[in-house]
Amino acid sequence: MTRKASTSALKENEGISPREMTNVNAISKIRARRKKQKSTQEIVTAILSGNMTALSQAITLVESKNPKHLEQANAIIKQCLPHxxxxxxxxxxxxxxxxxxxxxxxxxxxxxxxxxxxxxxxxxxxxxxxxxxxxxxxxxxxxxxxxxxxxxxxxxxxxxxxxxxxxxxxxxxxxxxxxxxxxxxxxxxxxxxxxxxxxxxxxxxxxxxxxxxxxxxxxxxxxxxxxxxxxxxxxxxxxxxxxxxxxxxxxxxxxxxxxxxxxxxxxxxxxxxxxxxxxxxxxxxxxxxxxxxxxxSYFYKKRNEQNKFWLLQTIEDRLKSEFFNRINIKKELEKQLNLVENNETTPFVAAEYLLGIKD
Amino acid sequence: MTRKASTSALKENEGISPREMTNVNAISKIRARRKKQKSTQEIVTAILSGNMTALSQAITLVESKNPKHLEQANAIIKQCLPHxxxxxxxxxxxxxxxxxxxxxxxxxxxxxxxxxxxxxxxxxxxxxxxxxxxxxxxxxxxxxxxxxxxxxxxxxxxxxxxxxxxxxxxxxxxxxxxxxxxxxxxxxxxxxxxxxxxxxxxxxxxxxxxxxxxxxxxxxxxxxxxxxxxxxxxxxxxxxxxxxxxxxxxxxxxxxxxxxxxxxxxxxxxxxxxxxxxxxxxxxxxxxxxxxxxxxSYFYKKRNEQNKFWLLQTIEDRLKSEFFNRINIKKELEKQLNLVENNETTPFVAAEYLLGIKD
Known part of the structure; x- marks a missing residue:
C-alpha cells in the first residue's frame, strides 16, 4: 500500500502500512449484526404480523437487565397494548x-x-x-x-x-x-x-x-x-x-x-x-x-382489578425493598427482632424505632 | 387586695383587683383530677397486682390519640412485658x-x-x-x-x-x-x-x-x-x-x-x-x-413469628400510608389508574412513574 505524495507543505514521514485485516469479513459481519438490531417500530410491526422471531426478540428485551433494552421493551409494549x-x-x-x-x-x-x-x-x-x-x-x-x-x-x-x-x-x-x-x-x-x-x-x-x-x-x-x-x-x-x-x-x-x-x-x-x-x-x-x-362483566372487572393490584404491588414492593435495603436498617432490624423475641420490646415500639432511623 | 408599696425606683400604677374566682372549688377539683392521673409506676404496680381499674386506665391510654398518653402507654407496656x-x-x-x-x-x-x-x-x-x-x-x-x-x-x-x-x-x-x-x-x-x-x-x-x-x-x-x-x-x-x-x-x-x-x-x-x-x-x-x-415447640415458634409479622407489618403499613398520602401522589395515582384501565400504559410503567415523582 503506497500513499499519494502529499501536496501539503507539511512533511510527513511515510508510515508503516497497516497489517492486512486478520478477518476480511469482519466489516460485513458487524454490518449484518447492526442490521439485525431492529428498531422498535420494526419489532412492533413484525409482532403485530405474527412474526415469532420478533416476539422472541421483544421478550428477550423484557427479560434483559440492560436499562437500554428495558427502555426499548417499554416502548414496544406501549405500542402493543392497544392490540x-x-x-x-x-x-x-x-x-x-x-x-x-x-x-x-x-x-x-x-x-x-x-x-x-x-x-x-x-x-x-x-x-x-x-x-x-x-x-x-x-x-x-x-x-x-x-x-x-x-x-x-x-x-x-x-x-x-x-x-x-x-x-x-x-x-x-x-x-x-x-x-x-x-x-x-x-x-x-x-x-x-x-x-x-x-x-x-x-x-x-x-x-x-x-x-x-x-x-x-x-x-x-x-x-x-x-x-x-x-x-x-x-x-x-x-x-x-x-x-x-x-x-x-x-x-x-x-x-x-x-x-x-x-x-x-x-x-x-x-x-x-x-x-x-x-x-x-x-x-x-x-x-x-x-x-x-x-x-x-366479572371478566373485565377482574382484569381491571388485576391491573390495579400490580400497580400498587409494584409500588409496595419497591418501598419495602428501598427501606429494608438501607444499611442502617439492616443493622438495626436484627437487633430489634432479638429484643422482640426476648420480650424486651413490642413489635410496634420496635417498628417505630426503625422507622425513625435517619441515614 | 392591696399591693406592697414598691421599693423599686420604677413607679407602677396600682392595678385593678382581680375578680373573685367564679368557682371557689376549682383548685381542689383540679388537684383531685391531677391526683387521679396516676404515674406510670403506680399503674404498672396496680396492674401487676390484678387491679382492674388500673388495667382499664392503661387500656384507655393505649387507645388514646393523645401522643402523651401513647408515650405513657408504651412505658407501661414495656414494664408489663416481662410479666x-x-x-x-x-x-x-x-x-x-x-x-x-x-x-x-x-x-x-x-x-x-x-x-x-x-x-x-x-x-x-x-x-x-x-x-x-x-x-x-x-x-x-x-x-x-x-x-x-x-x-x-x-x-x-x-x-x-x-x-x-x-x-x-x-x-x-x-x-x-x-x-x-x-x-x-x-x-x-x-x-x-x-x-x-x-x-x-x-x-x-x-x-x-x-x-x-x-x-x-x-x-x-x-x-x-x-x-x-x-x-x-x-x-x-x-x-x-x-x-x-x-x-x-x-x-x-x-x-x-x-x-x-x-x-x-x-x-x-x-x-x-x-x-x-x-x-x-x-x-x-x-x-x-x-x-x-x-x-x-410450635406454640413458641408461632408467637415469635407473629411478633415478627407485626413488626414488619407495622413498617409496611407506615411506608405505604406515607407514600400514598403525599399530595402529588394522590393527584397522579388516579390519572395513572385511568391510563392503565384504558390500556394506555402498563401497571409497571405507571408504578415507575409514580415512584419517580418528587415533591
Whole structure:
C-alpha cells in the first residue's frame, strides 16, 4: 500500500502500512449484526404480523437487565397494548409429578386443533439455567414445540417473584399482540407463585392426582380456594376408580366454600393427559366460565382489578425493598427482632424505632 | 387586695383587683383530677397486682390519640412485658347470628368455674359508639360481665384495621400482666379482621351453624383453612340432627387440607352455647392443642413469628400510608389508574412513574 505524495507543505514521514485485516469479513459481519438490531417500530410491526422471531426478540428485551433494552421493551409494549387483551389467560398449577407438562402438551394440542393460537409461559422464581425451569425441558412437550400455532417460553430467570411476575405479565401482552388468543401460564405448586399467577389470569386450573387423603399434602393452603376448576389427572387404568372417588370428594368440599365473586361454581373433572382424554371437557368448562363472566362483566372487572393490584404491588414492593435495603436498617432490624423475641420490646415500639432511623 | 408599696425606683400604677374566682372549688377539683392521673409506676404496680381499674386506665391510654398518653402507654407496656405471655390466646369468629356472644358467655363462665381468669377482647374495625361494636352490648354477656374473674373490653374504635389490631395486641399484654391466663379475642366474620386476629392468637375457633350447604355463605374465603376447631353451635332441639350431619361433612372437608405446620388436625364438634352444652369438650380440645404445640415447640415458634409479622407489618403499613398520602401522589395515582384501565400504559410503567415523582 503506497500513499499519494502529499501536496501539503507539511512533511510527513511515510508510515508503516497497516497489517492486512486478520478477518476480511469482519466489516460485513458487524454490518449484518447492526442490521439485525431492529428498531422498535420494526419489532412492533413484525409482532403485530405474527412474526415469532420478533416476539422472541421483544421478550428477550423484557427479560434483559440492560436499562437500554428495558427502555426499548417499554416502548414496544406501549405500542402493543392497544392490540393486546384479546385472549383468555389460563393459570395451571399442581405439585411436581401431577403431570403439568403432559397436560399442557395434550390441552395445547387440542386447542390448536380447534384453530386456537396457544402461548405457554411459566412463572417459576426458583428456576435458573442450571436448576432447570419447569418449561426448560421442552422435550416433555414434543408435539406442541413443533406446532406452528403454539409458542412456548420458559420462565424468565430471577430470584425475586416480583421480577419474574412482572416479566411474565409483559410477555402476556406481547404474545396477545402477536395474535395468541389462549395464554397458558404454568406454575409450580409451591411458594407464593400461585398467588402471583392467580393475579394475572382469568381462569385458574388446579391439577391433582387421585389417591387417598394425603394426596393433598404438598399443595399450599389456599390454592383449592383459588381454583375455578380441579382436574384430577392420570384418571386411567387402575387409577380410574380412585379418581372418580376423589372427584366426588372434591365436589363436596368445593360446595362448602362460599360462592365466588365471579358467581362461578368451581368444577371438578377427571382426565388423562397422557391418553389425551378429557381435553374437550376442560375446554368446555373454560368456555362456560368465559360466557358467564363476560355476560356478568366479572371478566373485565377482574382484569381491571388485576391491573390495579400490580400497580400498587409494584409500588409496595419497591418501598419495602428501598427501606429494608438501607444499611442502617439492616443493622438495626436484627437487633430489634432479638429484643422482640426476648420480650424486651413490642413489635410496634420496635417498628417505630426503625422507622425513625435517619441515614 | 392591696399591693406592697414598691421599693423599686420604677413607679407602677396600682392595678385593678382581680375578680373573685367564679368557682371557689376549682383548685381542689383540679388537684383531685391531677391526683387521679396516676404515674406510670403506680399503674404498672396496680396492674401487676390484678387491679382492674388500673388495667382499664392503661387500656384507655393505649387507645388514646393523645401522643402523651401513647408515650405513657408504651412505658407501661414495656414494664408489663416481662410479666406477659403467660396465657393462651383464643380467637373466635363466625358470621353474625351464629351466637358468638352467647358462646363466649357460656365458655367464659365454664373457664372461670375451673379457676381460669378470662379476658374477652374484640377486633371490629367497623365499630364505633353509634354503630355498636360486637362487644358493645355487654347485656348479651350478663353473667360474665358480673364475674370477678372475667374482664370484658369492647373493640377499640378506629377505621383502620391496622390501628385496631395494634391496640388489641397491646391490650393482650396488659391483660396478661394483670394475671389473665385465658385471652379470648372475638371478631366478626367479615373483611380482613380474621386474618389480623389469626395473627395474634394461639388457637383459632370458627363458630358455625348447622344447616344445608349454603349455611357457609357469608364466611370469608380462607377462614376454614385458618380454623384449629370448628364448633357447630345451636346443636339442640330440631337442629341436633343437621348439626351432626354438618359435623361429618366438615370433618371430611378438613381432611382434604394439607397437614398444618402445627401438626394439629383441626377438630369439629357440636355445641349449644345457650344450653351451655359442649363447653368442656371445647376446653379439652384446646388443652390437647396446647399440649401438642408446646411439646413440639410450635406454640413458641408461632408467637415469635407473629411478633415478627407485626413488626414488619407495622413498617409496611407506615411506608405505604406515607407514600400514598403525599399530595402529588394522590393527584397522579388516579390519572395513572385511568391510563392503565384504558390500556394506555402498563401497571409497571405507571408504578415507575409514580415512584419517580418528587415533591
Amino acid at each position: 393486546a387483551n384479546q385472549s383468555v389467560r389460563i393459570g395451571i398449577t399442581g405439585v411436581p409429578g401431577v403431570g403439568k407438562s403432559t397436560f399442557i402438551e395434550a390441552f395445547g394440542t387440542y386447542l390448536t386443533g380447534i384453530e386456537k393460537k396457544v402461548a405457554v409461559l411459566a412463572v417459576d422464581p426458583s428456576s435458573s439455567i442450571t436448576k432447570g425451569s419447569i418449561l426448560g425441558d421442552k422435550t416433555r412437550m414434543e408435539d406442541l414445540v413443533k406446532n406452528e400455532n403454539a409458542f412456548i417460553r420458559p420462565s424468565p430467570s430471577g430470584t425475586s417473584l416480583g421480577g419474574v411476575a412482572r416479566k411474565t405479565r409483559e410477555t402476556i401482552i406481547l404474545c396477545e399482540a402477536a395474535g395468541f388468543d389462549t395464554i397458558i401460564i404454568e406454575t409450580v405448586g409451591v411458594g407464593q407463585s400461585e398467588t402471583a399467577v392467580h393475579s394475572m389470569v382469568d381462569f385458574f386450573l388446579l391439577l391433582k392426582l387421585a389417591g387417598a387423603g394425603d394426596e393433598l399434602q404438598g399443595i399450599k393452603r389456599g390454592i383449592i380456594e383459588m381454583a375455578d376448576m380441579i382436574a384430577i389427572n392420570k384418571a386411567d387404568g387402575e387409577n380410574l376408580k380412585s379418581a372418580k372417588l376423589a372427584k366426588v370428594e372434591f365436589n363436596r368440599a368445593l360446595h362448602l366454600y362460599p360462592i365466588k365473586a365471579s358467581e362461578w361454581q368451581p368444577k371438578v373433572i377427571t382426565c388423562s393427559a397422557i391418553k389425551k382424554e378429557g381435553m374437550e371437557a376442560v375446554y368446555t368448562i373454560i368456555s362456560d366460565y368465559l360466557k358467564l363472566t363476560v355476560d356478568n | 406477659a405471655n403467660q396465657s393462651v390466646r383464643i380467637g373466635i369468629t363466625g358470621v353474625p347470628g351464629v351466637g358468638k356472644s352467647t358462646f363466649i358467655e357460656a365458655f367464659g363462665t365454664y373457664l372461670t368455674g375451673i379457676e381460669k381468669k378470662v379476658a374477652v377482647l374484640a377486633v371490629d374495625p367497623s365499630s364505633s359508639i353509634t354503630k355498636g361494636s360486637i362487644l358493645g352490648d355487654k347485656t348479651r354477656m350478663e353473667d360474665l360481665v358480673k364475674n370477678e374473674n372475667a374482664f370484658i373490653r369492647p373493640s377499640p374504635s378506629g377505621t383502620s384495621l391496622g390501628g385496631v389490631a395494634r391496640k388489641t395486641r397491646e391490650t393482650i399484654i396488659l391483660c396478661e400482666a394483670a394475671g389473665f391466663d385465658t385471652i379470648i379475642i372475638e371478631t366478626v366474620g367479615v373483611g380482613q379482621s380474621e386474618t389480623a386476629v389469626h395473627s395474634m392468637v394461639d388457637f383459632f375457633l370458627l363458630l358455625k351453624l348447622a344447616g344445608a350447604g349454603d349455611e357457609l355463605q357469608g364466611i370469608k374465603r380462607g377462614i376454614i383453612e385458618m380454623a384449629d376447631m370448628i364448633a357447630i353451635n345451636k346443636a339442640d332441639g330440631e337442629n341436633l340432627k343437621s348439626a351432626k350431619l354438618a359435623k361429618v361433612e366438615f370433618n371430611r372437608a378438613l381432611h382434604l387440607y394439607p397437614i398444618k405446620a402445627s401438626e394439629w388436625q383441626p377438630k369439629v364438634i357440636t355445641c349449644s352455647a345457650i344450653k351451655k352444652e359442649g363447653m368442656e369438650a371445647v376446653y379439652t380440645i384446646i388443652s390437647d392443642y396446647l399440649k401438642l404445640t408446646v411439646d413440639n
